[in-house]
Amino acid sequence: MAGDPPVAVAIDRGAGLERGFAWLAATDHKKTAAKIAVASLFFFGLSGLLALTMRAELAQPGLQFVSDHTYDELFTMHGSGMIYLFLTPAALGLGLYLVPLQVGASEIAAPRLALFGFWIYLFGGLTMYSGFLTNNGAGDDSWTATIPLSNSTGTPGVGMDLWVIGVALAVFGSLLIGITILLTILRHRAPGMTMLRMPVFTWTMLATVFMVVASFPVLVVAMGLLLAERHIGGIFTGSTGSIVYQHLFWFYGHPVVYVMFFPFVGAVGEVVATFSRKRFFGYRALVVSLLFFTALSMSVWGHHMFITGAVKNQFYSLTSQLLAVPAGIEYLDLIATMIGGAIVFRAPMLFALGFIVQFLLGGLTGIILASPPLDYHVNGSYFVVAHFHYTLLAGSFFGLLAGVHYWFPKATGAMLRERLAKASFWVLVAGTNLTFFPMFFLGYEGMPRRVANYEPGLGDLNLLSSIGAGVIAIGVLLVLANFVVSLRRRVPAGDNPWGAQTLEWWTTSPPPRDNFTSLPEITSYAPLLDRREAAEEEQERRAEVPV
Amino acid sequence: MAAGGKAEVASTRNDFDSIWSLYLWIGIGVAVLVFAAVGFALVRYRARPGRVPSRRAELNLLEGLVAALILAIVALLVFRTFRTEANEDDSSRADAVKVDVDAFQWGWKFTYPGKGVTVIGNSNHEPEFAVPEGRTISFALTSLDVIHAMWIPDQRFKKDAIPGRVNHFDMEFDEPGREQGLCSEFCGFRHSGMRFGVRVLSDRGYERWLATHR
Numbered sequence: 001m002a003g004d005p006p007v008a009v010a011i012d013r014g015a016g017l018e019r020g021f022a023w024l025a026a027t028d029h030k031k032t033a034a035k036i037a038v039a040s041l042f043f044f045g046l047s048g049l050l051a052l053t054m055r056a057e058l059a060q061p062g063l064q065f066v067s068d069h070t071y072d073e074l075f076t077m078h079g080s081g082m083i084y085l086f087l088t089p090a091a092l093g094l095g096l097y098l099v100p101l102q103v104g105a106s107e108i109a110a111p112r113l114a115l116f117g118f119w120i121y122l123f124g125g126l127t128m129y130s131g132f133l134t135n136n137g138a139g140d141d142s143w144t145a146t147i148p149l150s151n152s153t154g155t156p157g158v159g160m161d162l163w164v165i166g167v168a169l170a171v172f173g174s175l176l177i178g179i180t181i182l183l184t185i186l187r188h189r190a191p192g193m194t195m196l197r198m199p200v201f202t203w204t205m206l207a208t209v210f211m212v213v214a215s216f217p218v219l220v221v222a223m224g225l226l227l228a229e230r231h232i233g234g235i236f237t238g239s240t241g242s243i244v245y246q247h248l249f250w251f252y253g254h255p256v257v258y259v260m261f262f263p264f265v266g267a268v269g270e271v272v273a274t275f276s277r278k279r280f281f282g283y284r285a286l287v288v289s290l291l292f293f294t295a296l297s298m299s300v301w302g303h304h305m306f307i308t309g310a311v312k313n314q315f316y317s318l319t320s321q322l323l324a325v326p327a328g329i330e331y332l333d334l335i336a337t338m339i340g341g342a343i344v345f346r347a348p349m350l351f352a353l354g355f356i357v358q359f360l361l362g363g364l365t366g367i368i369l370a371s372p373p374l375d376y377h378v379n380g381s382y383f384v385v386a387h388f389h390y391t392l393l394a395g396s397f398f399g400l401l402a403g404v405h406y407w408f409p410k411a412t413g414a415m416l417r418e419r420l421a422k423a424s425f426w427v428l429v430a431g432t433n434l435t436f437f438p439m440f441f442l443g444y445e446g447m448p449r450r451v452a453n454y455e456p457g458l459g460d461l462n463l464l465s466s467i468g469a470g471v472i473a474i475g476v477l478l479v480l481a482n483f484v485v486s487l488r489r490r491v492p493a494g495d496n497p498w499g500a501q502t503l504e505w506w507t508t509s510p511p512p513r514d515n516f517t518s519l520p521e522i523t524s525y526a527p528l529l530d531r532r533e534a535a536e537e538e539q540e541r542r543a544e545v546p547v
Numbered sequence: 548m549a550a551g552g553k554a555e556v557a558s559t560r561n562d563f564d565s566i567w568s569l570y571l572w573i574g575i576g577v578a579v580l581v582f583a584a585v586g587f588a589l590v591r592y593r594a595r596p597g598r599v600p601s602r603r604a605e606l607n608l609l610e611g612l613v614a615a616l617i618l619a620i621v622a623l624l625v626f627r628t629f630r631t632e633a634n635e636d637d638s639s640r641a642d643a644v645k646v647d648v649d650a651f652q653w654g655w656k657f658t659y660p661g662k663g664v665t666v667i668g669n670s671n672h673e674p675e676f677a678v679p680e681g682r683t684i685s686f687a688l689t690s691l692d693v694i695h696a697m698w699i700p701d702q703r704f705k706k707d708a709i710p711g712r713v714n715h716f717d718m719e720f721d722e723p724g725r726e727q728g729l730c731s732e733f734c735g736f737r738h739s740g741m742r743f744g745v746r747v748l749s750d751r752g753y754e755r756w757l758a759t760h761r
Binding site: 242276277282283314344376446 | 595603618700703709734736
């Protein structure tokens with residue numbers, strides 16, 4: 001808020017309202033990102049409550065709290081909310097905040113487009129959730145809305161229409177935000193900030209927005225077609241209609257998984273480098289692996305369709321398993337950054353380590369799912385649920401928290417409470433693994449996804465999982481409590497509390513309206529570390545010269 | 548899709564088992580290696596007085612070696628996957644028992660073509676069909692309304708039932724008894740109740756079962 005006029009001692013109601021509207025309409029990328037953060041946190045909370053309700057129902061076999069129909073709404077809105085309204089916008093919001101700062105730009109490219117994207121996304125999210133207010137309830141055809149179940153015969157009602165429109169809007173809004181990030185990287189870098197001097201996080205964002213612009217329009221179109229199919233018909237018809245829909249959906253649906261992954265790899269990379277007191281290891285190899293990963297990510301979607309019998313399984317199996325190569329390079333670089341360092345265990349580093357260790361289980365089980373003969377058994381089962389929660393929650397969510405704990409002082413000017421942060425970390429680790437590890441066994445034993453009721457023999461593992469969900473909720477509350485406490489009773493952060501290496505730590509915390517009043521010489525992807533090392537060398541050189 | 552004629556008929560369960568342990572153990576091996584490397588880094592390179600971080604930031608030979616190693620592992624996995632997959636595609640033995648399956652909201656219809664036997668049931672009344680032990684069962688699966696999937700966990704296999712499309716696949720049931728089947732593709736309201744049983748009988752028992760259900 002550095003550019004704002006000083007606040008009068010007594011703010012009357014009108015002035016407060018005016019300030020609120022000014023904030024809502026502000027085009028500054030930092031304020032747009034803050035709005036995305038608030039909105040995505042709101043949808044995270046709602047979708048999380050739905051998950052807790054599901055776990056309450058699933059704690060024991062039989063139906064206890066909700067009906068079959070309500071349960072269908074719960075898992076549909078939980079998955080849709082978390083993917084369309086929380087992790088994707090949060091990932092892009094992180095980029096919207098940081099990319100201009102990291103490349104030394106004073107503003108995002110097309111700031112009004114970014115703001116428009118936010119409002120479209122928020123409106124889409126509210127549209128999707130407003131289905132709960134209709135007679136038949138909200139969308140209840142899972143986050144994939146497979147044809148023909150999602151047509152007007154299979155899923156009648158306004159709630160489903162609102163879901164389709166909401167998804168289209170939310171994804172369109174995310175697309176617009178992604179475009180502004182892409183333009184910023186291509187056109188607004190500071191003098192000296194060559195492509196191969198961009199920080200690791202900015203590179204992961206570039207790879208991310210490549211996938212956004214290539215795949216998100218396809219889903220917007222697919223949702224438009226689905227809406228037309230529901231009201232006019234004749235679009236996804238015949239024996240191939242349902243297959244065509246799946247191709248369109250997964251052409252978006254797989255790249256979006258990496259949209260929810262790459263930015264957090266980047267955040268974790270920055271955190272690991274900073275707290276290892278070392279520059280990121282294997283920068284150029286990482287860049288190559290990211291580009292290879294991005295290209296491959298556009299050619300693996302058919303692995304979601306192995307059991308349809310309608311795609312060439314071998315092709316998608318090959319491309320999917322090849323993903324292990326760039327993923328392995330990323331892991332190598334993260335670990336090699338730590339090796340030889342002087343590692344400091346602050347809260348952001350703990351969350352980054354949580355990401356590295358836990359995501360691995362999601363990644364390795366993904367290789368299993370990329371083999372059709374194995375997928376034939378575990379597809380559509382809780383094994384898959386465990387797999388993607390290890391990637392999205394145990395992985396991406398921990399990566400997001402690593403980034404949030406790392407950049408919170410920069411964005412707010414206040415430090416987070418370290419002990420509370422560490423406590424929330426360990427509670428979240430316990431809850432996450434208690435919830436999702438049993439699901440691997442449940443799926444293997446034969447428990448299908450998207451059911452409110454299951455065989456009595458699976459009750460014990462499900463109970464463990466439900467207890468874990470409660471523990472996750474406590475962990476999330478601790479994180480939120482930390483935000484509140486740290487903002488209420490502020491411990492000033494200073495410009496660069498962590499001894500970090502990239503440009504956003506050169507400016508004040510929070511940064512001024514135009515981000516920078518000066519820029520250092522940009523000599524590599526770690527310009528601030530370059531300066532410190534140069535200063536050390538200078539000192540050594542002077543020490544050697546006898547006075 | 549050549550007609551079958553192999554000396555041994557690999558059941559879907561054998562196909563699954565033959566590569567499951569390979570993938571699982573390689574996965575566990577990689578996980579142990581990565582955890583060990585992370586653990587080593589955290590203990591050996593934690594900050595303490597006098598510890599100066601290294602300035603080395605690139606070692607492209609190492610990156611190349613690791614990429615090559617992973618590529619070699621992937622090549623092995625893909626090779627084994629393709630061989631197993633080819634086995635499963637190789638369907639329709641001439642002497643196979645044929646069963647047509649129609650999935651619908653929310654039940655199953657099993658028809659034995661030419662035998663005059665049909666079993667039907669839904670989420671209120673779970674259907675059960677019989678197969679002879681040790682013989683190839685050739686399924687032709689489709690759906691009458693939305694997409695379903697026919698999953699028999701004991702067989703380690705499932706396939707989508709898609710309206711307007713017939714999917715063919717083979718199974719072999721090696722042990723007498725009952726196996727539980729269910730729908731594993733979300734198909735609406737009574738999805739969780741869309742189950743069926745498979746009774747695995749001796750050849751004589753199977754013939755008797757056919758006779759009583761004609």
